[in-house]
Amino acid sequence: xxxxxxxxxxxxxxxxxxxxxxxxxxxxxxxxxxxxxxxxxxxxxxxxxxxxxxxxxxxxxxxxxxxxxxxxxxxxxxxxxxxxxxxxxxxxxxxxxxxxxxxxxxxxxxxxxxxxxxxxxxxxxxxxxxxxxxxxxxxxxxxxxxxxxxxxxxxxxxxxxxxxxxxxxxxxxxxxxxxxxxxxxxxxxxxxxxxxxxxxxxxxxxxxxxxxxxxxxxxxxxxxxxxxxxxxxxxxxxxxxxxxxxxxxxxxxxxxxxxxxxxxxxxxxxxxxxxxxxxxxxxxxxxxxxxxxxxxxxxxxxxxxxxxxxxxxxxxxxxxxxxxxxxxxxxxxxx
Numbered sequence: 001x002x003x004x005x006x007x008x009x010x011x012x013x014x015x016x017x018x019x020x021x022x023x024x025x026x027x028x029x030x031x032x033x034x035x036x037x038x039x040x041x042x043x044x045x046x047x048x049x050x051x052x053x054x055x056x057x058x059x060x061x062x063x064x065x066x067x068x069x070x071x072x073x074x075x076x077x078x079x080x081x082x083x084x085x086x087x088x089x090x091x092x093x094x095x096x097x098x099x100x101x102x103x104x105x106x107x108x109x110x111x112x113x114x115x116x117x118x119x120x121x122x123x124x125x126x127x128x129x130x131x132x133x134x135x136x137x138x139x140x141x142x143x144x145x146x147x148x149x150x151x152x153x154x155x156x157x158x159x160x161x162x163x164x165x166x167x168x169x170x171x172x173x174x175x176x177x178x179x180x181x182x183x184x185x186x187x188x189x190x191x192x193x194x195x196x197x198x199x200x201x202x203x204x205x206x207x208x209x210x211x212x213x214x215x216x217x218x219x220x221x222x223x224x225x226x227x228x229x230x231x232x233x234x235x236x237x238x239x240x241x242x243x244x245x246x247x248x249x250x251x252x253x254x255x256x257x258x259x260x261x262x263x264x265x266x267x268x269x270x271x272x273x274x275x276x277x278x279x280x281x282x283x284x285x286x287x288x289x290x291x292x293x294x295x296x297x298x299x300x301x302x303x304x305x306x307x308x309x310x311x312x313x314x315x316x317x318x319x320x321x322x323x324x325x326x327x328x329x330x331x332x333x334x335x
Contacts, residue, residue, distance in 0.1 A: 004029050008166065008174045008236065011035070011113040013106075017095055020103050021110075022178045024234075034113045037088045037106065039095055042069075042076045059284055066285045073097070079105070079285050082112065105279045112276075112296060118169040120300045123270040126160040126173060127151055132241025133173045134328065135165060135311075137266040140273055143246050143321050145180060149227075150325040158235040164274075169306040171240050180227040240311045244328055249317030254331040262313035263304045271297075 005013040006027040013021065014030070015037035057070045065080035074093035081087060086109060090102060111121050125136035125148030134151070138144040145162050152159050159177060166174035244254060245265050276293050277283060286293045312335060316327055 002029075004033065006030065007110070007114075007176075010117045010119055010166070010174070011110055013037070013110070017090065017102070019106055020178070021106075022176065023228075024175075024177050032085055035086045035088070035106070035109055037090070037102075039092060040089050042078075042089070042091055061288045064289070066281070066288055068281060068284065077102070077105075077281060079281060082109070082285060082289075082291055086113075101279070101281065105281050107274065108276055108279050108282055111274070114166060115296055115299050115303070118303060119166050119174070120303045121164045121176075121270070121274060122167050122266060122304070123163065123272075123274055124165050124266070125162055126165040126175070128156070128158045128160065128235055128238045129241065129332065130156055131238075133160060133238035134332075135167075135173065135240060135243040136246065136328075137243065137269055138246035139269045142248070143324050146321055147244075147246070147324040147328065149180070151328060152233060154233055159229045159233050160235060160238065162229075167240065167304060167307045169303045171307050171310060173238050173240050175234060175236050177229050177234050180229065240308055242328075242332060243308065243311050243313045244331070245313070245315045246324065247315045247317060248319050250319065251317040252320060252323055252327070253318070254314040254316045254327050256335075257313050257315050259305075259308055259311065259313055262311075263301065263308060265315075266304065267297075267301060276300075 002014060002016045003019075004027050005015075005019075005021050005025040007013075007021075007025050012027075012030045012033040013019070013035045014033040017037050017039050019037065057068055057075070059066070059068050061067070065078050067076070067078045069076045070093075074091055075098050076091040077094050077098075078089045079086070088102070088105065088109075094102065114120055122135065123137060125138075125144045127134055127148055129151075136144050136147055148159070148162055151157050160173065160175035161177060162180045163178060164176045166176055168174070243262050243266070245257070245262060247265075276297055282293070285291060314331055316324055318324065318327060
């Protein structure tokens with residue numbers, strides 16, 4: 001069944017394949033989506049001499065379209081018109097057996113489409129505060145989700161994102177409210193009890209190094225809750241007022257940092273999990289058609305330099321997860 005999505009009227013998507021895009025962005029049909037994903041039967045009679053054979057798949061280009069074919073496995077995908085109305089076509093086998101590669105590709109193409117609108121994804125938690133927004137970038141599994149959810153009060157502090165925020169070059173920040181995996185840690189939010197999580201057993205196990213290592217390899221073992229944020233706790237748009245990087249340390253407080261340093265560190269952690277060079281399919285397209293992915297990373301930097309120019313930036317230097325929300329609020333009150 002076809003589904004349509006509109007990300008704040010910045011990027012529109014049509015797909016008959018299930019994609020990891022929040023249902024929050026579901027919308028009526030749009031005439032010319034920026035990205036179309038179609039599941040179909042491939043019927044291309046291409047001479048073997050036209051294909052570049054790798055050990056496990058063949059790759060070739062034909063009339064502006066990239067094709068990748070795992071011939072013995074019925075895993076086929078094509079990508080075309082990256083600088084226009086982009087289309088991805090996938091075989092049934094690719095959807096069922098290589099969905100991770102498809103999801104990665106779609107996420108990166110959405111990022112490229114945002115860049116065309118002078119916006120960018122940023123791997124960060126985000127919530128509103130007193131007419132502005134707090135961004136919380138951090139390396140994965142270091143407290144971003146815990147801090148974001150703990151700070152929400154349903155009044156002045158509303159949810160915008162747990163994993164990806166959208167930043168414009170004008171300083172606007174847009175929500176991206178996907179489902180939230182809370183992990184094995186206790187989270188108490190007295191202001192909004194439905195956000196509280198008390199996985200007492202897995203929380204104790206997670207403190208044991210060997211068990212924690214197993215949890216890291218198999219995260220489905222410990223996800224105590226898979227939250228979809230209630231609409232009344234969510235807002236669409238705000239402006240960037242504060243940024244708190246979680247870096248760890250023994251000082252148990254936040255320290256001011258320059259905007260330039262905050263941007264470097266924010267990009268470093270973003271590219272760890274959402275690297276524009278992280279899809280071999282997209283990399284092949286760039287290689288065959290001269291699409292400059294490196295320049296797109298520079299464009300992301302320029303958008304953040306402009307968009308965060310009026311943002312107060314801090315580093316949280318603490319290893320006490322439970323103290324992060326208090327540190328954020330105290331730092332804002334003092335500044």
